[in-house]
Amino acid sequence: MSAKSAATLRNSMRLLTVIGIAVAVVALLCTRSDSRMAFAGQQQDKQLTAAVTCATCHAGVASSFKNAPMRHAMEPDGANPLLNAHPDITSQLGAYTYRVQTRGAHSTYSVSDGKDTLTLPIHWIFGQHTQTWVLEKDGHFYESLVSYFPRENTLATTPGDQGISPHTLEEAVGRRLPIWETRVCFNCHASGVGEKLDVAKITPGLNCEHCHAGAQQHMEDAANENFKTLPKSLKHLDAEQVSDFCGQCHRTFDTVMRNRWHGPAFVRFQPYRIELSKCFVGNDPRISCVACHNPHQQLNHSTAFYDSKCLACHEARASSRVAAKVCPVAKSNCTSCHMPKVELPGGHAQFTDHFIRVVKPGEDYPE
Numbered sequence: 554m555s556a557k558s559a560a561t562l563r564n565s566m567r568l569l570t571v572i573g574i575a576v577a578v579v580a581l582l583c584t585r586s587d588s589r590m591a592f593a594g595q596q597q598d599k600q601l602t603a604a605v606t607c608a609t610c611h612a613g614v615a616s617s618f619k620n621a622p623m624r625h626a627m628e629p630d631g632a633n634p635l636l637n638a639h640p641d642i643t644s645q646l647g648a649y650t651y652r653v654q655t656r657g658a659h660s661t662y663s664v665s666d667g668k669d670t671l672t673l674p675i676h677w678i679f680g681q682h683t684q685t686w687v688l689e690k691d692g693h694f695y696e697s698l699v700s701y702f703p704r705e706n707t708l709a710t711t712p713g714d715q716g717i718s719p720h721t722l723e724e725a726v727g728r729r730l731p732i733w734e735t736r737v738c739f740n741c742h743a744s745g746v747g748e749k750l751d752v753a754k755i756t757p758g759l760n761c762e763h764c765h766a767g768a769q770q771h772m773e774d775a776a777n778e779n780f781k782t783l784p785k786s787l788k789h790l791d792a793e794q795v796s797d798f799c800g801q802c803h804r805t806f807d808t809v810m811r812n813r814w815h816g817p818a819f820v821r822f823q824p825y826r827i828e829l830s831k832c833f834v835g836n837d838p839r840i841s842c843v844a845c846h847n848p849h850q851q852l853n854h855s856t857a858f859y860d861s862k863c864l865a866c867h868e869a870r871a872s873s874r875v876a877a878k879v880c881p882v883a884k885s886n887c888t889s890c891h892m893p894k895v896e897l898p899g900g901h902a903q904f905t906d907h908f909i910r911v912v913k914p915g916e917d918y919p920e
């Protein structure tokens with residue numbers, strides 16, 4: 554722990570003591586009899602524990618994570634800033650007209666074949682950029698057949714569903730999800746999803762516990778000055794371990810290989826793409842996901858930000874465990890040439906190819 558975080562922690566503990574004393578004083582002033590004292594004691598414990606959150610001691614991490622995309626991988630019903638700004642969107646796809654309307658922060662999804670219209674409320678909002686909705690009808694879950702693409706402010710076919718040609722209004726709503734798929738879909742975008750999905754109990758988006766198993770116990774213990782039950786540290790993992798950890802959701806190299814997924818649709822699975830690179834040395838933390846991305850923060854879109862990450866290996870004087878070469882062409886903005894953006898099939902959105910390489914003009918998408 555750095556001296557600064559140690560000092561912050563000491564201050565937090567001091568604050569806790571102050572709160573504790575304040576609660577005790579209030580309790581003393583308000584009560585006389587012994588039993589009421591005992592009750593006040595219980596209340597004091599409760600209030601103390603309720604006052605403690607991760608932010609009490611990890612203030613920096615907790616405050617930046619509030620705005621991190623993964624915190625918002627799913628939005629709760631009633632919170633849809635993207636659609637609030639675009640309250641009425643319509644698109645014609647084949648024989649069907651899709652309309653997504655937002656009033657007072659609640660959205661509805663309608664499909665019409667010209668004669669009949671089916672309208673469903675939108676309760677589960679997936680995605681910060683591209684937005685797909687999981688809809689419920691007669692006890693079944695559906696992945697909306699159209700998604701919202703902010704780049705063109707349009708509704709278009711959900712990535713992966715291009716092969717579906719609906720014959721009925723029901724089919725036009727979306728792809729019916731089997732129970733197992735509904736569960737994994739929520740589990741990657743929300744927290745508190747147990748072995749059996751109960752949508753009433755989940756927390757939309759990723760919370761701390763989703764990545765730091767055991768954090769709840771640690772918080773309760775830490776509030777009582779017991780630091781023996783720390784969650785497993787993720788700070789000292791090597792590149793391959795981190796890739797597999799993030800790959801639980803961003804898909805691992807093995808998952809892509811096992812499923813024989815090919816083509817630019819799978820450029821979005823960064824662990825698989827980066828492991829194709831010559832740069833990827835499994836036991837070197839300089840090429841791990843967290844060398845370039847802080848999972849508690851927003852994604853950094855500046856190419857200059859990543860230069861130092863590349864140069865950690867590709868600089869003449871880099872303390873290199875590997876003999877990495879120096880670029881004969883440029884000294885900055887490395888990712889702009891070596892990590893090209895790839896358009897998803899069907900268009901409307903693009904991803905950064907994590908297969909780091911010399912990109913030849915006009916080359917096919919490399920596998």
Ligand code: HEC
Nearest residue numbers: 554606607609610761765768769772775776784786787788
């Ligand atoms: C009362 C203070 C306190 C509270 C509350 C608290 N922590 Fe901690 N936490 C600590 C201390 C002290 C350490 C050990 C020093 C360190 O590594 O930062 C620690 C360590 C950790 C670590 C391991 C860091 C590493 O990589 O070594 C994680 C992860 C963590 N806490 C997450 C959480 C989460 C998530 C919560 C809320 C659910 C939480 N903590 C609540 C004090 C606290």
Ligand code: HEC
Nearest residue numbers: 622623625626680681682741742799801802842846848852
């Ligand atoms: C429990 C599932 C899960 C795990 C584990 C996970 N992610 Fe994510 N991540 C997501 C989801 C879902 C999104 C999409 C959020 C959105 O844009 O709606 C996302 C988004 C991101 C983004 C932002 C993309 C953008 O366009 O803004 C980055 C960067 C990222 N993850 C990096 C990581 C890294 C690094 C790790 C490992 C340390 C990791 N993730 C682990 C589920 C996960």
Ligand code: HEC
Nearest residue numbers: 679680681682683684685687696737738741801802803821
């Ligand atoms: C194995 C974990 C996993 C499953 C299962 C999963 N997702 Fe995702 N999803 C991710 C990750 C990671 C990202 C961020 C990277 C990306 O866009 O591919 C993401 C991205 C998205 C995005 C785009 C977010 C953006 O900001 O552009 C949408 C929309 C989405 N998922 C919806 C769904 C829906 C709906 C389901 C279920 C039918 C689902 N996902 C199932 C992990 C998962």
Ligand code: HEC
Nearest residue numbers: 607611614615618623759760761763764787788789843848
């Ligand atoms: C997507 C997964 C993910 C989520 C969600 C997440 N963390 Fe982390 N956390 C990590 C990883 C990975 C590391 C190791 C980062 C590194 O080595 O740079 C880490 C490191 C830490 C550390 C130790 C290093 C530091 O930066 O101080 C603390 C403390 C911590 N996390 C607390 C939290 C808290 C509190 C939350 C919720 C507000 C949270 N984390 C949410 C993945 C996550």
Ligand code: HEC
Nearest residue numbers: 796799803823824840841842845853854859862888904905
């Ligand atoms: C050497 C640096 C580097 C490493 C290592 C790295 N990334 Fe990235 N990543 C980038 C850059 C650069 C972008 C594009 C940022 C931008 O311009 O928006 C990016 C973008 C992303 C995005 C946003 C969607 C996209 O593809 O554009 C996600 C999610 C992501 N990375 C996840 C990961 C995961 C998971 C790992 C580990 C397997 C990883 N990254 C390793 C540099 C890196």
Ligand code: HEC
Nearest residue numbers: 831832837839840862863866875876877878887891910911
């Ligand atoms: C862990 C150290 C490491 C990091 C970090 C790293 N590389 Fe590499 N890179 C290597 C090694 C090792 C090779 C193979 C030997 C060589 O060509 O230097 C390589 C090869 C390359 C090649 C040549 C690939 C080919 O097909 O011949 C390019 C281009 C490249 N890296 C660019 C980058 C860029 C851009 C970044 C940052 C986004 C980066 N590297 C980050 C270690 C690294």
Ligand code: HEC
Nearest residue numbers: 860863864867878879880881882883884885886887890911
């Ligand atoms: C304007 C585009 C561009 C930028 C920016 C750029 N490169 Fe390159 N890089 C290239 C091209 C083109 C080649 C292939 C040159 C050749 O084969 O003659 C190359 C080659 C390389 C190689 C392979 C060298 C070898 O001898 O095989 C590495 C490693 C590399 N670049 C790393 C980087 C790093 C690190 C950065 C950022 C500091 C960077 N590049 C910035 C275009 C670029």
